[in-house]
Amino acid sequence: MNKTFDRSSGxxxxxxxxxxxxxxxxxxxxxxxxxxxxxxxxxxxMTGAAGELARRRVIAELTIADVLASWSRTLVPTALLAATxxxxxxxxxxxxxSARHVGVEExxxxxxxxxTVATLLxxxxxxxxxxxxxxxx
Amino acid sequence: MVPSTRYCNTxxxxxxxxxxDGELVxxxxxxxxxxxxxxxxxxxxxxxxxxxxxxxxxxDAEDAAQEAFLVALGRLDECRSPDRFAGWxxxxxxxxxxxxxxxxxxxxxxxxxxxxxxxxxxxxxxxxTRELRYLLEQALAGLPEVQRQIxxxxxxxxxxxxxxxxxxxxxxxxxxxxxxxxxxxxxLALEELPGVxxxxxxxx
Numbered sequence: 001m002n003k004t005f006d007r008s009s010g011x012x013x014x015x016x017x018x019x020x021x022x023x024x025x026x027x028x029x030x031x032x033x034x035x036x037x038x039x040x041x042x043x044x045x046m047t048g049a050a051g052e053l054a055r056r057r058v059i060a061e062l063t064i065a066d067v068l069a070s071w072s073r074t075l076v077p078t079a080l081l082a083a084t085x086x087x088x089x090x091x092x093x094x095x096x097x098s099a100r101h102v103g104v105e106e107x108x109x110x111x112x113x114x115x116t117v118a119t120l121l122x123x124x125x126x127x128x129x130x131x132x133x134x135x136x137x
Numbered sequence: 138m139v140p141s142t143r144y145c146n147t148x149x150x151x152x153x154x155x156x157x158d159g160e161l162v163x164x165x166x167x168x169x170x171x172x173x174x175x176x177x178x179x180x181x182x183x184x185x186x187x188x189x190x191x192x193x194x195x196x197d198a199e200d201a202a203q204e205a206f207l208v209a210l211g212r213l214d215e216c217r218s219p220d221r222f223a224g225w226x227x228x229x230x231x232x233x234x235x236x237x238x239x240x241x242x243x244x245x246x247x248x249x250x251x252x253x254x255x256x257x258x259x260x261x262x263x264x265x266t267r268e269l270r271y272l273l274e275q276a277l278a279g280l281p282e283v284q285r286q287i288x289x290x291x292x293x294x295x296x297x298x299x300x301x302x303x304x305x306x307x308x309x310x311x312x313x314x315x316x317x318x319x320x321x322x323x324x325l326a327l328e329e330l331p332g333v334x335x336x337x338x339x340x341x
Contacts, residue, residue: 049207
């Protein structure tokens with residue numbers, strides 16, 4: 001076993017190592033029957049620990065860039081899809097007829113296409129002007 | 138992601154047998170197998186000594202010691218003071234050894250008197266090459282568990298009182314006292330046992 005017999009020393013209160021007992025107790029050391037025992041023991045432990053050590057290495061090696069890269073794999077296609085949909089909707093909205101202001105006089109002498117919904121304007125906006133919103137409902 | 142060893146090899150170059158427990162624990166937390174290997178190498182005998190002081194059987198002590206290292210690795214992040222890794226590890230091995238005995242005693246169909254399970258050498262172990270070991274086991278069986286741990290760590294592993302006190306979380310005076318009584322009890326027990334070789338009778 002651990003042959004560090006010179007380790008007992010120091011303070012006066014320190015009981016010295018009992019060498020006769022140490023010699024006797026050495027028979028409890030598995031290495032007395034198999035000199036390679038502790039080498040093998042370490043191997044068994046390391047084999048059992050391999051998975052956990054590998055897991056820890058993976059976690060330790062993860063950087064912010066790795067995390068962002070892993071996110072980007074799902075985020076980028078989703079963002080592209082969302083942008084495409086939003087762009088399409090905006091283009092459609094631009095093509096649609098928008099509300100226009102029509103003077104009362106003009107309204108009396110001209111036709112307004114489609115159906116109209118009258119909206120009251122505030123007093124400050126324009127006197128004698130009525131806003132019509134046209135569009136398909 | 139495939140684990141690479143590049144990182145590990147780079148940091149492990151700075152590790153050696155003189156590295157502190159704290160340094161090794163911090164490296165092992167990151168999966169450094171060399172650092173963990175050094176910790177195993179440093180404490181495997183002490184862990185086994187504590188395990189056999191609880192279980193009393195080589196096979197059980199071996200299982201408990203291996204299990205303790207794997208449990209310690211799994212919980213390495215819970216070791217709040219890496220520099221006090223040894224004491225933390227000793228607590229784990231004691232608990233694993235006790236759990237192992239409890240599990241096995243539940244499996245046993247025969248009624249075993251309390252305390253008889255530990256330190257009861259199997260008849261097949263009374264072989265020529267193992268006689269000394271058997272006699273020692275018999276003598277050690279008469280000691281309380283804490284005294285077995287202390288006498289094995291001190292006289293077998295060569296740990297100092299201070300180290301034992303720190304790692305078993307006992308006052309240094311208690312360690313000295315336990316060691317004194319353990320030796321005294323061992324000496325008396327060995328004197329009474331038949332067939333004890335002269336080397337054991339010299340134990341003081």
